[in-house]
Amino acid sequence: MEALHLILLFLVSLTVVHSLNPNCGLPSQGSTLRVYHVSSPCSPFRPKTTLSWEESVLQMQADDKTRLVYLTSLVAGRSFVPIGSGRQIIQSPTYIVKANIGTPAQSLLMALDTSTDMALVPCAGCVGCSSSTFDSTKSVSFSSLACGADQCKQVQSSSCLGTTCSLNMTYGGSTVAANLAQDNLTLATDSVIGYSFSCIKNVAGGSFPPQGVLGLGRGPLSFVSQSKSLYSSTFSYCLPSFKSSNFSGTLRLGLNGQPKNIKFTPLLVNPRRTSLYYVNLIGIRVGSKVVNIPPGAFAFNPNTGGGTIIDSGTVFTRLVDAAYTAVRDEFRRRMGKAVVSSLGGFDTCYTVPIGRHVPTMTFMFPGLNMSLPQDNFLIHSSSGSTTCLAMSASPALNVIANMQQQNHRVLFDIPNSRLGISREICS
8 A cells, every 4th residue: 555644743853753753663552453554663664864744745635546446446352453654754644663574573563454355475685675574484484375275376466387376466556576474473462373475575655664564455355354353343543643753552453442432334345356444434514514515426326326325445435426516615615714725636725824713623424423533534744834735636546544543442343344433533
């Protein structure tokens, strides 16, 4: 992915961040893993040079645009794992968790991706990968999967030029060549024995997360499916703010410890894009007004892939043109006579203080409303001189992105085909 993905004010300047002296060695506890943003001071992939606010925004928009194309093309127990913002750590707009692979364990900071199934692991000798790779020759529990393996048959892009199952795929704007393999995968203290994953041999393109991807989609080779006996195909996460300097978010795996007082909305299944988490977005409220949006803008259409997904890897929410234009125009109307400017793909920016004029915003689903504080839909320059509505238009697919999800508990209950959302501060 490329994504999840940022030195804005909603990020905190590097000067401030580096003065925080974060506790990067804080261990995971039980089944709870710490999550960092890629730009966190705890990340070895944080940018080595400071980007201007405008450069950061434009880079994130470019990453998001690539991911949107990728998502459109898809139109397809108890464990607490710390989650961190990955921007400063791996220079990727993603959220990351620490995963241990092999025996003895080798650690990688893998990007969380709810729209991908298989784990994508950069293996030693990989061409185009970062310096952080998994060395299969040092793991006594590693094995390659042969062409006749059931897992090989479950991968559409698999091929067999030799005896080992190989595959070619795209991830965001990158192309990936890999062999299918198995080894033990541990998040926090819980191990999945004989976990099937893609052992990457070659990557071309710059949007692939440096230390790989942990797929949390619904397909047969996703973590959700392969750990079913441990976690009953149930997980939740709380994504910290981009400016969080520690692994303060959590990925919670299994039934135990999930919030009791949380409202749910049904998950929808698209047979053509079974990995994606579709939900029924029925309206958006700006201030007290439910915006007049054509019903077709949110309509779920399995044939075209249209509808709304919730995604951990996209940064800024995308709405199809008719919906975005209506929401944007109502937001502008509520802002009064403030002069509107643009920045890259954001067309609703202000260069004057606007705090007291900002309306509330709510995403409406059957069974629940997701109320967004300003930090979930506005981005601010580090100097405070520019503020932008952090949404933009999409040609065909609505995506509820990770900025809008920050500081919410998002619960995926696959057996009951439902999604829960509740406010939770984890930054």
